[in-house]
Amino acid sequence: MWPNFKKVEKLQVNRVTRRHLDWKRLVRSIGTMRHFHKGRCMFMFMLCVPTGLFIAYIGPLSLRFLEGLIPMDVCPLPQGTKLQGIDSSVALWSRTDVQTCTSWGAPILWEGMFNPTIYDQEHRERGTSVALTVFAVGRYLDAYLWEFLTSAELHFMVGLPVTYYVFTDAPERVPTIMLKPGRTLKVIKVERHARWQDISMMRMRTIADTIESHIRHENQYVFCFDVDQVFVGRFGSEALGDLVVLLHAFYYHRPKIMYTYDRNPRSAAYMTEGDFYYHAAVFGGSWQSVRNMTEACYHSIMKDKMNQVEARWHDESHLNKYLWIHKPSKVLSPEYCWASFIGFRSDIHVVRLLWAEKHYSKLRD
Numbered sequence: 001m002w003p004n005f006k007k008v009e010k011l012q013v014n015r016v017t018r019r020h021l022d023w024k025r026l027v028r029s030i031g032t033m034r035h036f037h038k039g040r041c042m043f044m045f046m047l048c049v050p051t052g053l054f055i056a057y058i059g060p061l062s063l064r065f066l067e068g069l070i071p072m073d074v075c076p077l078p079q080g081t082k083l084q085g086i087d088s089s090v091a092l093w094s095r096t097d098v099q100t101c102t103s104w105g106a107p108i109l110w111e112g113m114f115n116p117t118i119y120d121q122e123h124r125e126r127g128t129s130v131a132l133t134v135f136a137v138g139r140y141l142d143a144y145l146w147e148f149l150t151s152a153e154l155h156f157m158v159g160l161p162v163t164y165y166v167f168t169d170a171p172e173r174v175p176t177i178m179l180k181p182g183r184t185l186k187v188i189k190v191e192r193h194a195r196w197q198d199i200s201m202m203r204m205r206t207i208a209d210t211i212e213s214h215i216r217h218e219n220q221y222v223f224c225f226d227v228d229q230v231f232v233g234r235f236g237s238e239a240l241g242d243l244v245v246l247l248h249a250f251y252y253h254r255p256k257i258m259y260t261y262d263r264n265p266r267s268a269a270y271m272t273e274g275d276f277y278y279h280a281a282v283f284g285g286s287w288q289s290v291r292n293m294t295e296a297c298y299h300s301i302m303k304d305k306m307n308q309v310e311a312r313w314h315d316e317s318h319l320n321k322y323l324w325i326h327k328p329s330k331v332l333s334p335e336y337c338w339a340s341f342i343g344f345r346s347d348i349h350v351v352r353l354l355w356a357e358k359h360y361s362k363l364r365d
């Protein structure tokens with residue numbers, strides 16, 4: 001009844017050798033796998049490095065390109081609605097690839113929506129004159145002012161009287177520009193703040209003061225510009241309106257959740273939702289509206305200073321907050337301040353103003 005011990009032993013040996021054999025086979029196959037693996041790694045490495053470099057190089061570009069495919073909202077006005085007053089000639093449905101009006105019915109101006117001749121004629125008849133303010137403090141003056149002003153002579157409100165207000169800490173270094181008839185340039189000395197953020201924020205106060213002291217007596221409209229830009233196409237009377245602001249070229253296709261509003265509840269610029277992300281590099285309107293806006297922004301900035309907070313994007317954050325409460329009457333498309341490094345966008349048919357190349361490390365110290 002007992003099993004044959006010899007048989008059992010043999011069986012066990014057999015099992016052990018078989019296991020041993022299996023193990024050997026396994027080792028061998030792992031060996032070949034390792035060999036294969038090594039080759040694959042080399043291959044992957046040779047493939048991945050250039051691909052990685054390629055993605056690192058074009059990644060931001062292609063991301064911007066893909067972002068450009070996200071459709072904008074649609075103008076909610078019923079088809080055929082005409083705008084009031086001087087904007088009645090605007091063809092809101094001549095562009096279907098972009099948003100041509102805001103939810104409150106203000107036009108968003110794109111190439112192809114307006115007839116420049118109609119605007120120019122109307123404003124000449126009204127005797128419109130425009131003030132342009134620009135700050136050229138520290139090294140910004142030598143780096144940008146000459147090109148900014150020379151290009152403005154070629155493209156900004158051509159045919160209308162224009163008064164340039166150049167604010168600078170070094171009036172003696174303001175270049176002499178040949179101005180067309182009807183156009184004048186005034187230089188106003190301002191103090192130089194140590195930090196560029198302060199220069200940028202304090203300009204709100206300076207603009208409000210200058211509107212009160214000078215501009216309101218001479219010009220119906222005022223436009224405020226950053227100096228590190230160049231006019232490259234018509235920036236004409238179609239842009240005039242009561243309160244005019246610009247869609248930021250980075251954000252006009254982005255989901256709202258990505259807008260970089262100020263999210264700090266301690267700041268006066270704090271906001272949780274908004275309509276658009278506006279760019280502080282260009283804003284304008286009637287002197288009354290621009291005075292009100294710059295004054296309000298200045299007060300918000302001072303409130304923040306008292307509370308020792310600074311809004312995320314400085315004066316731009318305060319501007320966005322103001323415009324959430326006071327809706328602009330006209331919005332300019334990113335044609336009116338384009339950045340060429342964004343790359344190709346099929347909805348940008350003309351470029352009117354271009355960000356100049358920035359040399360922050362040289363300029364902001």
Ligand SMILES: *[C@@H]1O[C@H](CO)[C@@H](O)[C@H](O)[C@H]1NC(C)=O
Nearest residue numbers: 242286287288289290291292
């Ligand atoms: C500017 O502010 C004043 C005072 O708050 C107000 O009466 C006026 O209507 C405002 N004007 C514009 C154009 O916003």
